[in-house]
């Protein structure tokens with residue numbers, strides 16, 4: 001029994017061991033951790049060339065070939081053999097970390113603090129550099145980057161491939177063990193202030209499950225969160241498979257389940273933000289302001305029938321656009337529609353080819369009518385027709401009915417049919433693994449990101465970048481660490497670190513956490 005019980009842990013540690021050794025080939029270098037012990041005396045300063053160096057100064061230090069490393073000088077000392085050394089604590093450039101080439105889009109001035117140090121001959125010091133610590137901040141604008149040669153805001157923990165935020169104005173005490181396997185507790189108030197919609201004690205955390213399948217991962221996360229007294233709720237889920245979506249609805253009746261491709265979802269949430277800015281946000285803000293200002297407020301102008309039309313949205317309106325928003329239906333899409341004269345007493349007023357929008361019932365981005373043109377579409381319920389006659393109409397064809405669109409957006413905004421930046425606390429997801437898994441003998445080894453399925457890792461990160469959740473969990477097969485020298489895994493980590501997330505690569509055996517399987521992820 002004990003052997004059986006230990007097995008998953010054994011696999012886990014074995015996996016972690018291979019994983020860390022694989023990612024950090026540098027460990028094989030004997031000089032990496034060289035510490036000299038035959039010290040005769042220490043110095044507080046050293047003259048190198050024309051320059052005086054003090055303890056605590058940062059310097060360019062000779063590397064292999066023409067490469068210059070950057071480090072902070074901690075000690076100057078002479079050995080009993082009369083050799084002069086200095087102890088250096090290293091900063092890592094993005095490409096020197098586990099991210100490697102996948103970090104080539106990072107700011108060249110951004111370094112990562114580390115507690116890795118070793119001893120080197122004094123003649124390795126080249127010149128001084130200025131390295132500034134800056135507070136962790138999401139979406140650092142280029143004009144807020146300091147004028148120093150380099151800056152850092154995060155610590156890189158080599159042993160655990162982990163990037164984490166440093167306390168503002170305080171560099172870790174080097175005497176303290178730093179890169180332990182504890183959960184980082186280094187986030188600062190400045191950091192959280194920069195996060196959208198931060199609430200310290202939210203009663204509920206909202207989850208978006210991307211590539212959700214039937215919702216196995218989100219169900220597990222929500223159950224796990226409950227054990228830690230966190231009320232995590234799947235609010236939105238997305239999968240391109242219809243049956244998977246239907247199953248997920250059964251598991252998570254509280255979720256808005258979207259059956260569409262992630263790339264379309266990304267475009268949709270961007271368009272949704274624009275629609276909300278135009279139609280809903282001001283209205284809701286105004287409502288709130290009015291409510292708090294005075295009880296004397298009589299009516300909400302939005303609901304008022306005397307509202308003036310938005311001329312930008314409807315330049316060519318004819319008829320009573322507010323009450324009878326007529327549009328020309330996309331005939332290709334609805335050839336079978338016949339008008340029901342009994343239910344449409346107003347038909348006599350409507351010219352042939354025009355139909356009246358009763359209400360808008362859904363929204364999507366893409367090409368639902370297979371017309372060859374992608375864009376924003378609304379599902380329309382037509383006045384006088386049954387629900388089975390509802391049809392997708394491109395936004396351009398609905399210029400005559402901004403009131404209907406406004407109504408839909410306002411309601412959708414209030415009930416959060418789609419997430420806006422700041423609405424999502426957690427994004428989880430397992431982008432498709434078929435392009436990565438070693439079981440696929442035809443995977444694209446030369447250029448993994450040219451495989452449409454692997455592009456989903458890019459889309460996943462683009463969605464994270466837009467919605468800016470507080471937490472992100474991306475899962476994939478262990479082959480992601482072997483395939484093409486782990487380029488896809490490195491890419492994912494690099495995107496997160498670039499967005500200033502504290503991030504860690506890791507292998508888990510879900511069996512260790514209660515799942516009845518041994519598979520590593």
Ligand SMILES: C[S@@+](CC[C@H](N)C(=O)[O-])C[C@H]1O[C@@H](n2cnc3c(N)ncnc32)[C@H](O)[C@@H]1O
Nearest residue numbers: 211212213214216217239240241261262430432
């Ligand atoms: C590895 S499974 C995810 C499993 C899921 N996390 C779970 O716990 O059951 C990948 C899912 O991605 C979906 N998928 C593949 N390509 C997609 C795309 N472009 N957009 C959205 N979903 C996609 C597949 O239908 C499949 O359900």
